Amino acid sequence: MEKIKIGIIGAGRIGRIHAENLGRLHEAEVLAISDPFADDSLRKWALELGIGLVTTRSEEVLDHPAIDAVLICSPTDTHVPLIKQAAAAGKHIFCEKPVSLSIEQTAEALEAVRSANVTLQVGFNRRFDRNFRRARELVLSGEVGQPHLVKITSRDPAPPSPEYIRSSGGIFMDMTIHDFDMARYLTGSEAVEVHAFGSVLVDPVFAQYDDVDTVIVTIRFENGALGVIDNSRQAVYGYDQRIEVFGSGGSVAVANDYPNTAEVHTASGVKRDKPLHFFLERYTEAYIEELKQFVSALGGSIPVPVDGRDGYQAELMALAARHSLKLNRPVRLDEARQLRKLATTHEGGM
Amino acid sequence: MEKIKIGIIGAGRIGRIHAENLGRLHEAEVLAISDPFADDSLRKWALELGIGLVTTRSEEVLDHPAIDAVLICSPTDTHVPLIKQAAAAGKHIFCEKPVSLSIEQTAEALEAVRSANVTLQVGFNRRFDRNFRRARELVLSGEVGQPHLVKITSRDPAPPSPEYIRSSGGIFMDMTIHDFDMARYLTGSEAVEVHAFGSVLVDPVFAQYDDVDTVIVTIRFENGALGVIDNSRQAVYGYDQRIEVFGSGGSVAVANDYPNTAEVHTASGVKRDKPLHFFLERYTEAYIEELKQFVSALGGSIPVPVDGRDGYQAELMALAARHSLKLNRPVRLDEARQLRKLATTHEGGM
Amino acid sequence: MEKIKIGIIGAGRIGRIHAENLGRLHEAEVLAISDPFADDSLRKWALELGIGLVTTRSEEVLDHPAIDAVLICSPTDTHVPLIKQAAAAGKHIFCEKPVSLSIEQTAEALEAVRSANVTLQVGFNRRFDRNFRRARELVLSGEVGQPHLVKITSRDPAPPSPEYIRSSGGIFMDMTIHDFDMARYLTGSEAVEVHAFGSVLVDPVFAQYDDVDTVIVTIRFENGALGVIDNSRQAVYGYDQRIEVFGSGGSVAVANDYPNTAEVHTASGVKRDKPLHFFLERYTEAYIEELKQFVSALGGSIPVPVDGRDGYQAELMALAARHSLKLNRPVRLDEARQLRKLATTHEGGM
């Protein structure tokens, strides 16, 4: 079989991880990587991985005649133009989440993808986590009956830098967006309305950027099922990622992963080590599986596992949540886009 | 020490359990029990327990000169008049939850208790569960730092009868009220605003009585902490009662109790028995502890563990949740009473 | 139904617990209790429980014409004479473990019981623990197939006093005997050979009394299944009582009971409270169930759940283990009695 030739745009942490993971797949090959800050260290790393071309210009990747597909791992505000260029160049696309901070621009990007008839996968890596996948399988197989409630906990070990916060698009677009996608994935149903409560409890810097650090978002789904997501920017015990789906036939719950199974009993109690501390540890395998499936989808053996519409819907939920927080009332997804227009003065804020 | 003399009004399931539990306390003695449907079977049961007086008339209990305190275990709509009579007779009072379905009447009952200077304890039994008490201790001792999030799951094994549903006051007043109290107990903080989503997913009979069977209620507390409660009238795997308090220093979570610790590994998977099936099994010890503390409070050795204001606040939260569901918007507790007046046409509904 | 009338011999800790537990059974009634050290405190306690006769002389209990059955809760060296007297008086008998420290005397006691045609139940309380019972049910129902391995952990929270150690009959007769019975109970099979390794690691006082404090005993059963018991006189984290049965179809394992289900996550790890600390807490319900079944067996509704032969076989296993430790070789049960004769110089030691 011919290997799928891949180019990567953006050589930050996640771009490099994808490159290394692709290096282990027999079906794919990374030909090029671009980054405006490409330096000798990057060149050395690329050399070891056998990546032939390292450049500061994304165009060199996008125009590379041998390349079949590109991974867009650059900052969020570059996603939409890059998607349009890649689509125009006939390249298939894997794009990190979110597609953009603007639902209208995301819609334009999806339209470009559609016109060019290329494949787009959005980087919701958690769908590929063995725990969440097993939960999804159990829901699909009817083990818990008709879903009534879905509960998602997602807490980061520590808040990001102020710079990151400023351009993050706010907690809903940056962090909860994964959970919005998870809610849709687990229930197989669309949200119709969203309500959010939020607070600044971790660090006042969030208030400075019109953002919050602690939220509870509730969701009403088409079929009457209800959902809830709780987020915190700081769980001192590490990365906390759990879900539960409760239905007419029972429930399935997924716990965190721990670094080991050792349990200690002493005179002062029972203890074990805290959960895996960060997303790179928790989702090591998920990142590998994510690209495996992207490559398989390009090869035609499976449908694309997370498509543009998945990206769009999660963003729409994030947008509705943001409006809900601002307006202090539940917001329907079908009104979220309209409200968006009224709210443009908040541009750049959460 | 002189034993505290107790009379019980209402000889249903919970009245009898309380009588049997009091029978094991050295500090208390049940002198009388009343029930409009008192019959030979009740008399036989009372005889075995050494309860001297069995009557169909609550007045005989309330006016009994030797009785120090009464337990009000009769239907909810009798609570307020009975509290007023008991207070007027100078009896201390233990009253099952809720005090009433009307926040104004509850306020009147509390006023009567205050005027008469008697003690009132409200029957929020879950506060006495060893698991929840341990969680509360850990929060109080600062183990999890400042609370940021409180999560409460409370699901019944099976829905009640249509007759019960009709006069229950609706899911928030009948079922969630325990969780509202638990939220205040765990955080030690007051709610300021409540939002509810609800659905009828278990049985259409709930819709018939203007009620729902599946809810997610979110709470905003005075100090910015957030809370969420999820309820279902039917968890096929049994009684599901769990909580989590997450804070600046970590989290404490309480799991269900199971009938045994046996775990089976076979070729088809790992299994164990489902959780304790009903509240009487789960809270056996809690009911004993609840009355022990009532008796201790009457003896003056501890403050009353759940007082009238606790009863009132939980009802106010239930009222706010009901308005939220009807109005499809968050409702502040300080407006809930006013809204109540506008909403009197719903009287008798949820 | 006529209540079964019971007398208790020995008013130590366990005698009183049995009396209190019998007080809650409708089918039984305690008429008398004897103890050589009976005093006013005991009389006061008996009065509250409604026990009519308190005496220093066991004869008064044994000769009491109204008494149907006696509970022998006095020191081990009085068991055999008391069993003989009770049998001669036609009383049914519940005797705490072990029946005696001498397999020959135990045999005599059983013969007396047989001749008098009375019922004898031996106090192996752990068979009535909900966890172990569930394991036994699962084995019986074939969930784990044919048993191949049985593993029993049994560790005390703290060593007994030197006085207790001196007259305990040694660790195998005092402590492991429960586990020998558990091994037979769980597998439903008889041991044919036993091997023991032992050490003094907790306290040198054990060596002083020719005893050990840490043992691993292995067992070969009739059907080829193998077993292992590990004991320590001191687990600093509390009472440790677990089992596992592994077979051709899988395994069933029973964990300890904990005082609550609260689990705390902090920056330094995950913790929960240690197991229930002592046998009275762990086996509260088991002691109640044990006497319930004794009373039921006397009433004829069930066979006696732990009979004299059960007591004898566990003692024989303890004897074989003791010989094994002394001889440093495996010892067959059918040779243990013979070896006993050769070993009489060790009388009084372990």
Added chain:
Amino acid sequence: MEKIKIGIIGAGRIGRIHAENLGRLHEAEVLAISDPFADDSLRKWALELGIGLVTTRSEEVLDHPAIDAVLICSPTDTHVPLIKQAAAAGKHIFCEKPVSLSIEQTAEALEAVRSANVTLQVGFNRRFDRNFRRARELVLSGEVGQPHLVKITSRDPAPPSPEYIRSSGGIFMDMTIHDFDMARYLTGSEAVEVHAFGSVLVDPVFAQYDDVDTVIVTIRFENGALGVIDNSRQAVYGYDQRIEVFGSGGSVAVANDYPNTAEVHTASGVKRDKPLHFFLERYTEAYIEELKQFVSALGGSIPVPVDGRDGYQAELMALAARHSLKLNRPVRLDEARQLRKLATTHEGGM
């Protein structure tokens, strides 16, 4: 840094896994692989991994001037001659367990290694498992005090083929040997005496080869601590690998790894997926870590983590266990070698 150049002898399952794992290390490089059955499929696999030389002759690897170290992954009966040749050629050596089925030959191999002053690491991969390593760390850091008891469970998901059984050296040398090493690793102490009970319960074919399939081995350590190992050739629920170290300060226990954390509650109970099914899944990371440390040891940054003496001692324990089973008595390690000589007629059996 100069990469360490490695040759692999034996291209079976484990040889290939090691080659692939080495491929991910920056500090090492596989130059050659030999296997008597080397074919096109092996050549294709080697090509993809960039291994330059594929040969049917081990000499080509051993004599390769550029190679620093060899991995011996060929059948057990070839280990000793290959170790001698490798040592003579001045190559460092990683050898799969056991070094040999003959304690005398193993001693000769170790002598050759010593004379040549090369490094030898023996393939006890379980020491590199994150769970067991964490247990070891906790013991070393004094968390459980002085070790008193060590318990090891090790059960395979399914018995090997009759051919494998025939040449396996018996269960103690083939399977329990890992546990003997684990017992030494966890306690940091040497065994002085061993006792074994064994049965044929899984498959009569084991009896045919003078072997057993179910064993319980107990161990007495130098410092008085005691140990027990239970093995079965068939746990229908998958690979079962657990340990517990109990000491004066508490205990540490290590549970199995499971494929995911999903737990399902339904009306019929609570279930989750069974443990990881086979050693390649359970020890994926351990195999990587094992070679990482071998390479680090060759680089001089850490001492060799499992040396020849570790291999020898585990074999000696296996030998003592085998004698114990045959003689039906405990066997001291210092007599095991002598007994070996008397027992040569059993050569080829267990």
